[in-house]
Amino acid sequence: MNYNEAVSVLRTIPVFATLDSPSLKLLAFSSSYLSFEDGEALCHQGDPGDSVFVVYEGEVEVSLVLPDNGRIHLARLGRNDILGEMAVICNLPRTADVHACGPLKVLKIEGDVFLQLVTGNPDAAHGMMRVLAERLLRFTEQYEQLRRCMPDPVVP
Amino acid sequence: MNYNEAVSVLRTIPVFATLDSPSLKLLAFSSSYLSFEDGEALCHQGDPGDSVFVVYEGEVEVSLVLPDNGRIHLARLGRNDILGEMAVICNLPRTADVHACGPLKVLKIEGDVFLQLVTGNPDAAHGMMRVLAERLLRFTEQYEQLRRCMPDPVVP
Numbered sequence: 034m035n036y037n038e039a040v041s042v043l044r045t046i047p048v049f050a051t052l053d054s055p056s057l058k059l060l061a062f063s064s065s066y067l068s069f070e071d072g073e074a075l076c077h078q079g080d081p082g083d084s085v086f087v088v089y090e091g092e093v094e095v096s097l098v099l100p101d102n103g104r105i106h107l108a109r110l111g112r113n114d115i116l117g118e119m120a121v122i123c124n125l126p127r128t129a130d131v132h133a134c135g136p137l138k139v140l141k142i143e144g145d146v147f148l149q150l151v152t153g154n155p156d157a158a159h160g161m162m163r164v165l166a167e168r169l170l171r172f173t174e175q176y177e178q179l180r181r182c183m184p185d186p187v188v189p
Numbered sequence: 190m191n192y193n194e195a196v197s198v199l200r201t202i203p204v205f206a207t208l209d210s211p212s213l214k215l216l217a218f219s220s221s222y223l224s225f226e227d228g229e230a231l232c233h234q235g236d237p238g239d240s241v242f243v244v245y246e247g248e249v250e251v252s253l254v255l256p257d258n259g260r261i262h263l264a265r266l267g268r269n270d271i272l273g274e275m276a277v278i279c280n281l282p283r284t285a286d287v288h289a290c291g292p293l294k295v296l297k298i299e300g301d302v303f304l305q306l307v308t309g310n311p312d313a314a315h316g317m318m319r320v321l322a323e324r325l326l327r328f329t330e331q332y333e334q335l336r337r338c339m340p341d342p343v344v345p
Contacts, residue, residue: 097333105336107329119322122315128326148315158314159278159304165321166275169328170284173263176332177253180261 034066042089042140046113048164051156063146069133075117080127082120085147088112091137095129108168109134115164121148190222198245198296202269204320207312219302225289231273236283238276241303244268247293251285264324265290271320277304 034042039061043049049060069075075086078098086093092111096104107129110116120127121144151157190198195217199205205216225231231242234254242249244267251264251272263285266272276283277300307313 097329099337105333107332119325122318122322123326125326128329149311152311152314152318155305155308155314158308158311158318161318162278162308162314162321165318165325166278169275169321169325170279170281172325172328172332173253173284176263176328176335177261179332179335181255 036061039064039066039140043087046087046115048115048151048157048160051160052150052154056150056154059146060142060150063143065141067139067141069137069139071133071135073133073137075131075133075137075139076127077130078127082117082123082125082127083144085115085117085121085142085144086131087140087142088114088116089138089140092134093137093139094132094134096132097129104130108171115161118147118161118164120144192217195220195222195296199243202243202271204271204307204313204316207316208306208310212306212310215302216298216306219299221297223295223297225293225295227289227291227293229289229293231287231289231293231295232283233286234283238273238279238281238283239300241271241273241277241298241300242287243296243298244270244272245294245296248290249293249295250288250290252288253285260286264327271317274303274317274320276300 040057043052043057043060043064049057052060075093088111090112092109093116094106095108095110095116096106098104116131117127119125151161196210196213199208199213199216199220205213208216225247231249246268248265248267249272250262251266253261253263255261272287273283275281307317
């Protein structure tokens with residue numbers, strides 16, 4: 034992928050769509066373009082959280098490893114989805130494993146550049162907050178469904 | 190609470206701490222100062238999501254009502270915590286009930302003013318993203334614990 038193609042891809046990502054041309058170019062310039070095969074890991078729980086991934090082809094599985102080596106599925110993300118931003122925003126190590134589901138292409142953006150651009154533009158900031166809030170809402174629904182499956186899920 | 194006291198309270202809220210004086214004054218000017226008694230509802234699931242609450246004294250319980258009138262506890266929030274921001278950010282109705290746990294005092298901020306100030310200031314935007322991301326992380330931990338209590342929680 035060349036530099037202009039990267040700018041075009043970034044422009045299609047809702048969070049980045051309102052950035053001006055110089056910002057998009059800076060974002061493209063500080064991005065790596067990576068390919069993964071089915072099952073390959075993008076990152077592991079505990080890795081340094083120094084970059085953000087944007088999926089532009091394929092899908093990823095976000096999961097947690099349990100102490101007994103079992104695995105809990107958390108989410109499946111696809112084209113135009115952002116991941117890894119939580120560790121960057123909170124300045125924490127990775128909180129989950131991410132694996133490619135089938136052939137995958139992603140942009141890997143340096144965390145500090147991502148944070149500078151996304152907090153410095155009101156529309157991008159609102160877009161990023163919306164991504165996080167919507168993820169929280171989806172998770173609340175999953176949590177609610179799970180609680181309702183428990184033997185004693187409710188407080189009367 | 191008078192206007193200057195409101196500005197002082199807002200300045201202690203981490204998300205707003207970096208706003209300049211005119212922004213804090215605008216925030217204080219567009220806020221209402223409300224008191225609730227133990228068990229009183231601040232908002233119900235499905236209400237319009239047109240404002241954000243900041244707790245400055247007491248605690249609140251965030252919960253969901255189930256179709257059989259049972260209730261699922263989601264979170265307990267206290268001093269300096271923000272709530273109701275998800276509905277404002279996503280332009281959605283309230284996604285949960287919020288009740289006072291004991292005597293409660295909150296600032297109620299108009300949603301559009303909140304959004305304008307918090308997206309227009311890079312530090313406040315980062316602070317708001319951090320609040321959402323940390324909430325998501327806490328929720329992931331709760332979800333993980335719940336999944337581990339299920340009869341068949343893991344995929345080998």
